[in-house]
Amino acid sequence: MPYFSLAFWPLIFVLGLCLGSFLNVVITRLPVMLMRQWRQEARAQLALPDEPTPRFNIAQPRSMCPNCETTLRWHDNLPLIGWLKRRGRCAHCDARISAQYPLIELAGGVVAISLVVLYGMSWQALWLYGACLTLLALAVIDWRVQLLPDVLTLPLLWAGLLYQWLFQPAYLTDAVIGAAVGYISLWCFYWLFKLATGKEGMGYGDFKLLAALGAWLGWLSLPLVLLFSAGLGALLGILYQASSPQARGTPMPFGPFLALAGWIMLLAGDDVLALYLNIVS
Incomplete structure (x- = not known):
């Protein structure tokens, strides 16, 4: 057609x-x-x-x-x-x-x-569409009930690795490293924050979601994903608490911001990553 x-x-x-x-x-x-x-x-x-x-x-x-x-x-x-x-x-x-x-x-x-x-x-578009819908579901569920279900995050991770193997085999190593680095980086942040404050700053679902994004995007994109998600989360958190003083101290889920950053990188990641590498190089 x-x-x-x-x-x-x-x-x-x-x-x-x-x-x-x-x-x-x-x-x-x-x-x-x-x-x-x-x-x-x-x-x-x-x-x-x-x-x-x-x-x-x-x-x-x-x-x-x-x-x-x-x-x-x-x-x-x-x-x-x-x-x-x-x-x-x-x-x-x-x-x-x-x-x-x-x-x-x-x-x-x-x-x-x-x-x-x-x-x-193309099949590539269909796979990416499935990833985008899964990220959207995870973002809304986490926003509503502060839950990132394994039944969505783990298939998303394995689908990312399979996507690279099928469509971009040269990037499969980057994807495997991205999945490992994505999980370990937030795991380390979680324990550093907990040791420093005695509080839990995020849940294990966030580790798995960033690992899944690392599988889809590769490890080079993870700094941008974290930068976008942390910046947007901090900005909206400040605006939300300023407009609703009674909400101060209420925890905000991090998953929706990770998912939104993943959306941006899935749809326009090559251009964004090229611009980022030009700036830092």
């Missing part, structure tokens, strides 16, 4: 919206699924009887209003259109529906078009 036909770009955008809609399901349900699993494991360790719970996974139950739990009708569940049609409110109880849903769907469509522009209709 010609890239610039009238039907091509809308089709790519709609497919991206649909995958963004699925990503919303993962973002909202995966933490609940993990919490239920950990609760069951804890009860088993304590020799407590099983706790009967209704089936809950990515597929079941059907999408519903988070307030009144009314099942959504098919036309209210259409990506982007359903939210806009109801003006961000539930058709049954009129409660507000978070803007997260259309924003994630829109991001899925925009990133899909961006990667086709950069890489064409």
